[in-house]
Amino acid sequence: xxxxxxxxxxxxxxxxxxxxxxxxxxxxxxxxxxxxxxxxxxxxxxxxxxxxxxxxxxxxxxxxxxxxxxxxxxxxxxxxxxxxxxxxxxxxxxxxxxxxxxxxxxxxxxxxxxxxxxxxxxxxxxxxxxxxxxxxxxxxxxxxxxxxxxxxxxxxxxxxxxxxxxxxxxxxxxxxxxxxxxxxxxxxxxxxxxxxxxxxxxxxxxxxxxxxxxxxxxxxxxxxxxxxx
Amino acid sequence: xxxxxxxxxxxxxxxxxxxxxxxxxxxxxxxxxxxxxxxxxxxxxxxxxxxxxxxxxxxxxxxxxxxxxxxxxxxxxxxxxxxxxxxxxxxxxxxxxxxxxxxxxxxxxxxxxxxxxxxxxxxxxxxxxxxxxxxxxxxxxxxxxxxxxxxxxxxxxxxxxxxxxxxxxxxxxxxxxxxxxxxxxxxxxxxxxxxxxxxxxxxxxxxxxxxxxxxxxxxxxxxxxxxxx
DNA sequence: GAGTGGTCTAGACCACGCC
DNA sequence: GCGTGGTCTAGACCACTCG
Numbered sequence: 492x493x494x495x496x497x498x499x500x501x502x503x504x505x506x507x508x509x510x511x512x513x514x515x516x517x518x519x520x521x522x523x524x525x526x527x528x529x530x531x532x533x534x535x536x537x538x539x540x541x542x543x544x545x546x547x548x549x550x551x552x553x554x555x556x557x558x559x560x561x562x563x564x565x566x567x568x569x570x571x572x573x574x575x576x577x578x579x580x581x582x583x584x585x586x587x588x589x590x591x592x593x594x595x596x597x598x599x600x601x602x603x604x605x606x607x608x609x610x611x612x613x614x615x616x617x618x619x620x621x622x623x624x625x626x627x628x629x630x631x632x633x634x635x636x637x638x639x640x641x642x643x644x645x646x647x648x649x650x651x652x653x654x655x656x657x658x659x660x661x662x663x664x665x666x667x668x669x670x671x672x673x674x675x676x677x678x679x680x681x682x683x684x685x686x687x688x689x690x691x692x693x694x695x696x697x698x699x700x701x702x703x704x705x706x707x708x709x710x711x712x713x714x715x716x717x718x719x720x
Numbered sequence: 721x722x723x724x725x726x727x728x729x730x731x732x733x734x735x736x737x738x739x740x741x742x743x744x745x746x747x748x749x750x751x752x753x754x755x756x757x758x759x760x761x762x763x764x765x766x767x768x769x770x771x772x773x774x775x776x777x778x779x780x781x782x783x784x785x786x787x788x789x790x791x792x793x794x795x796x797x798x799x800x801x802x803x804x805x806x807x808x809x810x811x812x813x814x815x816x817x818x819x820x821x822x823x824x825x826x827x828x829x830x831x832x833x834x835x836x837x838x839x840x841x842x843x844x845x846x847x848x849x850x851x852x853x854x855x856x857x858x859x860x861x862x863x864x865x866x867x868x869x870x871x872x873x874x875x876x877x878x879x880x881x882x883x884x885x886x887x888x889x890x891x892x893x894x895x896x897x898x899x900x901x902x903x904x905x906x907x908x909x910x911x912x913x914x915x916x917x918x919x920x921x922x923x924x925x926x927x928x929x930x931x932x933x934x935x936x937x938x939x940x941x942x943x944x945x946x947x948x949x
Numbered sequence: 950g951a952g953t954g955g956t957c958t959a960g961a962c963c964a965c966g967c968c
Numbered sequence: 969g970c971g972t973g974g975t976c977t978a979g980a981c982c983a984c985t986c987g
Binding site: 760761 | 959965966
Binding site for chain 1: 739790791793794795796797798799800801804885886887892893894895896897898899900901915916917918919920939941942943944945946947948949
């Protein structure tokens with residue numbers, strides 16, 4: 492029996508899940524646990540730190556660690572590049588640039604991102620195909636005040652997403668998942684029926700507080716985002 | 721300048737995002753980095769370990785650390801207890817048990833969970849209200865072969881989710897997010913229109929490989945799951 | 950003030966995976 | 969083999985926060 496931090500973590504987890512350590516109750520201090528298992532405090536620390544990251548316990552200085560009353564369940568989803576996602580599933584990827592317009596940011600976008608009114612933006616609509624079938628609809632806005640070089644890019648060749656992740660750093664990202672109904676335009680482009688439910692990812696990206704880009708990625712009906720742990 | 725592991729992590733992250741360290745290129749070994757910053761190797765190790773967890777770099781023994789070619793973007797979402805979620809938003813929570821049936825697992829469920837045909841299951845449908853408005857629709861199946869004590873529980877008093885997380889350990893969870901259209905029953909119960917797009921979480925839970933429960937949580941139309949980093 | 954977690958250090962041993 | 973990351977140790981100092 493090697494008593495690595497994984498074993499310690501597993502034992503603590505078991506004590507909690509089995510109900511031996513009730514929700515809300517205090518967990519012995521790191522020094523005590525270290526002594527009782529005959530390991531260094533750093534080892535116990537790592538086990539407890541990871542359990543805290545996973546939402547199973549809460550830690551505070553002075554008052555110690557406690558079992559969370561309502562364990563926060565978390566799920567981590569990968570949000571891959573569309574092209575990669577499609578190719579990994581063995582489909583042929585094709586990108587179509589549906590529209591491209593330049594102009595001042597519309598009011599809702601300025602409000603959504605806290606952009607100065609009249610900021611020049613680039614609006615792109617793309618379709619990502621998998622084996623000839625529409626897979627994802629990308630509705631993208633790029634802040635030209637921050638990224639004027641986007642004007643010179645041929646987004647029929649490289650997806651906006653791909654171009655951005657390859658060359659633009661960002662500091663803050665805000666992601667929202669929603670279910671939206673396909674409107675007439677969307678339905679025509681995606682080859683689905685008007686009103687069909689589409690799993691949609693909204694993402695706002697900032698760099699040092701300044702908005703970089705805002706995008707809505709609508710997936711074909713029936714799409715599933717999955718994860719396990 | 722304190723050169724904690726956070727500073728180190730930030731500096732490495734900057735070197736990568738700024739393009740100084742190109743995707744696919746090797747990162748200096750931990751010992752080198754530790755020497756160049758004048759810190760212990762453990763400090764560099766923690767910085768690199770976290771960057772690897774976040775998907776920005778890849779690490780292998782002997783060959784060292786490299787900048788990932790295609791950085792895997794991940795998003796972590798909290799999946800709270802409904803009651804908690806509703807109460808935290810300042811609404812009054814109310815639970816309604818819509819239906820409760822016991823019987824052998826239907827074919828699709830047995831196939832979905834790899835259950836033996838004929839396994840007894842408990843089927844529950846609940847509605848979770850926030851301030852009198854339907855917030856979430858819960859369609860739950862519980863494996864009675866594993867959890868016979870569920871027969872005696874009054875699920876009009878405690879939500880199945882709440883009861884389960886409080887007393888059942890599990891080892892594997894599989895989560896899928898989808899957008900579904902409300903059927904007539906769902907629309908009536910949720911007070912929305914038939915065909916409305918609903919953000920739905922599907923979750924299958926196992927304990928040592930044996931299926932514990934399967935649930936579909938459909939959120940009211942317009943619901944957003946959000947996160948930031 | 951005092952207890953607890955947060956972090957760092959210097960050194961050590963090990964396991965994996967190229968060569 | 970041997971270099972690299974993975975982990976552990978024993979000790980230390982600090983920061984937060986409760987009483």
